[in-house]
Each structure stands twice: as C-alpha cells, then as structure tokens.
Amino acid sequence: MAGKLFLLALLMLLVIHIEASSSSEESNPYPEDSHKLKLWLTISARRRFLEVSWKNAPAQSGDFVLLTKQDPTSFEKLLLPPGTPLASFNNEEASGFGEASVDYVPIHGVTSKPDTRNSGQRFWSANGGTIQIVAAIQPSEGISSQWFTTGVPFDYALSQNVTVETACYGFWASYIDEEGRILAKTCLRAYPRWMNELKSLIGEMRLRDLFLPGTHDSGSYRPDFDPLLKESLVTKYALCQDDDIRGQLMHGVRYLDIRVGYYRNSEEKFFIYHGITKQRPLQEVINQVRDFVLETNEIVIFGLKEFPVGFGKGLNVHHLLVSYLREQFEGLIAHPSLTWRATLRDIWNRKQNVFLAYDRQVIVDEYPQLLYGSVEQRWGNVQTWPRLEQYLRNINDFDVSRFTSRPVADMAELTPETWDVILDKHGGLRKMADNINWRISNLYRDELGVNANIVAADFIRGTTLVDTAIQYNRRKIYA
Ligand SMILES: *[C@@H]1O[C@H](CO)[C@@H](O)[C@H](O)[C@H]1NC(C)=O
Numbered sequence: 001m002a003g004k005l006f007l008l009a010l011l012m013l014l015v016i017h018i019e020a021s022s023s024s025e026e027s028n029p030y031p032e033d034s035h036k037l038k039l040w041l042t043i044s045a046r047r048r049f050l051e052v053s054w055k056n057a058p059a060q061s062g063d064f065v066l067l068t069k070q071d072p073t074s075f076e077k078l079l080l081p082p083g084t085p086l087a088s089f090n091n092e093e094a095s096g097f098g099e100a101s102v103d104y105v106p107i108h109g110v111t112s113k114p115d116t117r118n119s120g121q122r123f124w125s126a127n128g129g130t131i132q133i134v135a136a137i138q139p140s141e142g143i144s145s146q147w148f149t150t151g152v153p154f155d156y157a158l159s160q161n162v163t164v165e166t167a168c169y170g171f172w173a174s175y176i177d178e179e180g181r182i183l184a185k186t187c188l189r190a191y192p193r194w195m196n197e198l199k200s201l202i203g204e205m206r207l208r209d210l211f212l213p214g215t216h217d218s219g220s221y222r223p224d225f226d227p228l229l230k231e232s233l234v235t236k237y238a239l240c241q242d243d244d245i246r247g248q249l250m251h252g253v254r255y256l257d258i259r260v261g262y263y264r265n266s267e268e269k270f271f272i273y274h275g276i277t278k279q280r281p282l283q284e285v286i287n288q289v290r291d292f293v294l295e296t297n298e299i300v301i302f303g304l305k306e307f308p309v310g311f312g313k314g315l316n317v318h319h320l321l322v323s324y325l326r327e328q329f330e331g332l333i334a335h336p337s338l339t340w341r342a343t344l345r346d347i348w349n350r351k352q353n354v355f356l357a358y359d360r361q362v363i364v365d366e367y368p369q370l371l372y373g374s375v376e377q378r379w380g381n382v383q384t385w386p387r388l389e390q391y392l393r394n395i396n397d398f399d400v401s402r403f404t405s406r407p408v409a410d411m412a413e414l415t416p417e418t419w420d421v422i423l424d425k426h427g428g429l430r431k432m433a434d435n436i437n438w439r440i441s442n443l444y445r446d447e448l449g450v451n452a453n454i455v456a457a458d459f460i461r462g463t464t465l466v467d468t469a470i471q472y473n474r475r476k477i478y479a
Pocket residue numbers: 155157158161
C-alpha cells in the first residue's frame with residue numbers, strides 16, 4: 001500500500017514537472033495565467049468609444065486604470081494645480097458592471113464640469129510627463145471584474161493602418177496601484193497571424209477543435225462611415241461591422257458570414273446583402289480575403305449563405321456564383337477531399353487555406369472539388385440578453401455536434417423583428433451590440449469558451465472574443 005502511494009506521489013511529481021517545463025515554453029506568444037489580473041481594450045459600436053475591462057483586480061482604494069496613446073513604462077504622482085478640471089463621468093454610455101459606477105474620468109480637453117474638490121490634488125503622469133494620459137478610471141473598491149466605456153473616441157483610420165507587422169497600436173491601458181506600480185497592461189492590438197504563431201500547439205487539431213472568432217454579416221460594413229454623422233434608419237439596421245474584411249481578418253476573425261445577392265443588370269453582378277439592402281461588391285470582399293491569406297498563410301472559412309436577392313428558383317445563378325468563386329480564389333480553395341477532419345497541418349501542407357462552405361446542398365453535391373457543406377449556424381433569433389444567454393448556454397450544454405467534425409457557429413447577436421426595425425424599437429444594431437457584447441465576452445471568457453467552436457458577433461471590436469479564443473486554443477494542448 002505504502003509502495004503504491006509512493007509511486008503515485010512520484011508520478012504526480014513527474015506530471016507537475018512535465019507541466020511546468022512545457023508551460024515555460026518560450027515560443028508561445030500569448031502566455032496567460034487565468035488567475036492573474038488581466039485587462040482588455042475594446043471599442044463600443046454606437047459612439048466608437050474606447051472601452052476598458054479587467055478581471056482579477058485587487059480593486060484597492062488608490063488603484064487606477066490609465067489610458068495612454070503610447071506604451072507607458074512608468075507612472076509618477078504629480079501635484080495638480082488647484083482648479084484643474086476633471087470631467088465628470090455619468091452618462092448613459094457607461095456600461096460598467098459590478099455594483100458601482102465609476103467616480104470620474106478626466107478626459108483630456110474636456111473641461112465642461114470644473115470640479116472644485118480637486119484643488120491641490122495629486123494626480124498621475126506617465127513616462128515623466130512625456131506621454132499623455134487620456135483617461136483615468138478608478139476601479140470600484142472590492143470589485144475584481146469591471147467593464148467601462150470611456151469618453152475617448154477611436155478613429156477607425158488607425159485600424160486601417162494595421163499591417164501584418166502590427167501588434168500593439170493606438171491605445172494602451174495600465175492598471176496601477178497606489179504607488180504607481182504597473183500591475184497589468186494591455187494594448188489595442190491586431191492578430192494577423194495567430195494561427196501560424198500557435199502552429200506548434202494547434203497544428204494537429206481540426207477546425208472543429210478550435211475556438212474561432214467570427215463575424216455576423218461580415219460584408220455589412222461601410223468604409224469611412226461615421227455613425228455619429230451619417231446614421232439613418234437603414235444604416236442603423238443594416239451595418240454590422242466597423243472594419244472592412246481585411247480589418248476583421250487582421251484583428252483575428254477567421255470565419256466570415258457571407259450573404260450574396262445577384263444583380264443581373266449591373267456591371268458588378270454579385271453583392272453582399274443584409275436582408276434586402278445591398279452592401280459591398282462581392283469582388284471587394286474576395287480580394288481582401290485572398291490578399292490576406294496570401295500574405296499571412298492563415299486559414300479562413302468563407303461561409304456563403306442565404307442568397308437573398310436575385311437567385312430565383314432555379315440553380316443557374318448558383319452555377320454562375322460558383323464559377324466566379326473558382327476563378328477568383330483559384331488555388332487557394334481547400335479541396336473538399338480534405339474533409340472537415342483535416343488538421344491545420346494537413347491544410348497548410350496543401351496551401352489551400354480558404355474553405356468555401358456553401359449553404360445549398362444540391363450545389364455542394366455538384367462541385368465536390370470546390371465546395372464544402374455549410375457551417376451549422378446556431379441562431380437564437382431572440383431580442384433580449386436573458387434569452388440570448390439562455391440560448392447560448394443551452395446549445396453549449398447539450399451539444400451533440402461536439403462529436404462530429406463539421407464546424408458550428410454560435411451566432412452571438414440579437415435580432416430585431418421587422419416591426420422593431422420599422423418602429424426603431426431597439427435604437428439600432430449598434431445599440432443592441434453595445435448592450436450584449438461585453439456580456440458575450442464575459443460568458444465565453446469565463447464559461448463557454450472551453451467547448452466553443454465558431455462564435456460570430458456583430459461589431460466584433462466591442463468584444464474580447466479574439467483574445468479569449470486564442471487563450472483557449474493555446475490551453476487545449478494541456479487538456
Ligand atoms: C496612417 O498611415 C499614414 C501613412 O503612414 C499616415 O500618414 C496617417 O496619419 C496614418 N493614420 C492614422 C490615423 O494614424
């Protein structure tokens with residue numbers, strides 16, 4: 001008996017040792033300890049404000065979260081001259097959770113509400129005053145996990161400047177304690193090559209085994225659109241993303257939800273549709289996918305579905321579309337003989353990185369050299385968060401599809417009903433996204449991420465799904 005125990009102990013030591021040595025692997029670009037303080041930066045949909053969220057915070061009095069436009073290395077306490085204005089922060093944009101709302105957020109240049117209480121107050125500066133603090137948030141004492149919308153606007157021109165070399169850009173957030181020590185830091189970042197960077201960990205997995213960030217209605221974006229200036233009832237319920245396809249892919253999205261309409265009488269025949277509203281030319285979307293894949297060697301699922309306009313009852317237009325897709329993607333099309341059981345390494349070996357998943361089985365059957373069957377979309381068709389949460393929990397709890405290799409996509413967005421759109425009941429898709437994106441982020445981060453496959457959201461930059469997906473994917477090897 002004692003001998004057995006001894007052996008068991010030895011075995012456990014060995015296991016611990018192996019885990020310790022493999023988790024110190026240096027090649028891993030996204031290390032994480034799930035009990036550590038961690039911060040995220042996201043962008044709200046409605047006003048395009050920077051949002052900052054965190055978990056596992058000590059949440060002591062005197063802690064601050066400071067937002068800067070450069071990478072800060074140190075924070076120093078300064079004595080502010082009396083009367084320096086601090087903008088008060090108490091408006092409907094605040095989406096903080098936990099019990100308390102934020103005390104105040106000084107926003108540079110906003111001096112609308114001079115606060116007389118702060119005369120002679122000590123305040124923070126960054127890097128010896130050489131970089132500016134654009135917002136400061138005081139975490140609520142004792143609440144370890146929070147999410148706030150700041151008043152700092154994000155300019156999507158910054159996002160368009162992202163390249164395959166970009167990691168951090170634009171904004172940094174630092175969590176500091178009373179002494180100014182940086183306990184955690186994050187940045188706004190792109191993930192242009194996350195699959196390739198995790199190759200040694202995930203190369204033997206199938207697409208179905210991974211957590212893949214996706215976008216809902218991926219082609220429903222409008223370049224250089226400013227929702228604060230140009231919003232109409234149509235844009236309010238038609239646009240679903242703020243980045244173009246290239247921007248979505250650069251920021252880590254690997255599943256695209258593509259709804260194509262056919263326009264017989266125009267020179268450009270195929271367009272992305274959202275419902276019955278015409279969005280981007282399909283050509284633009286294809287070009288961006290192709291260029292991205294050629295540049296990064298990442299794998300993309302191109303999910304074609306709905307065909308809402310111009311396809312008629314016959315299959316002629318489908319044949320036109322398929323030959324157009326073949327001509328455009330050429331050698332990049334993953335050959336269906338790979339099947340969904342192919343590992344990432346199998347896919348990379350063939351250098352066929354684009355999966356054409358086509359939601360019309362009779363057509364799939366006719367093109368066994370080009371088309372995969374559709375990704376199964378799990379769509380709750382609900383209008384409120386409690387119902388969406390329940391739906392997402394249910395499909396993940398009783399998930400029989402886990403044992404097959406066909407990918408499934410959790411459609412993590414609210415869907416307005418026709419009359420809701422006409423009466424503008426929900427205030428638009430942006431408002432609906434701001435209402436749920438932080439909740440979805442937390443739900444998948446804390447609970448559903450373990451078994452999630454594709455999760456597709458509206459205005460994905462308002463979620464932490466990409467970071468969460470990468471974290472779960474890199475941990476799968478230890479499971
Ligand atoms: C994007 O890059 C161009 C060229 O480098 C630069 O001139 C421009 O200011 C950048 N835009 C933003 C918003 O940073």
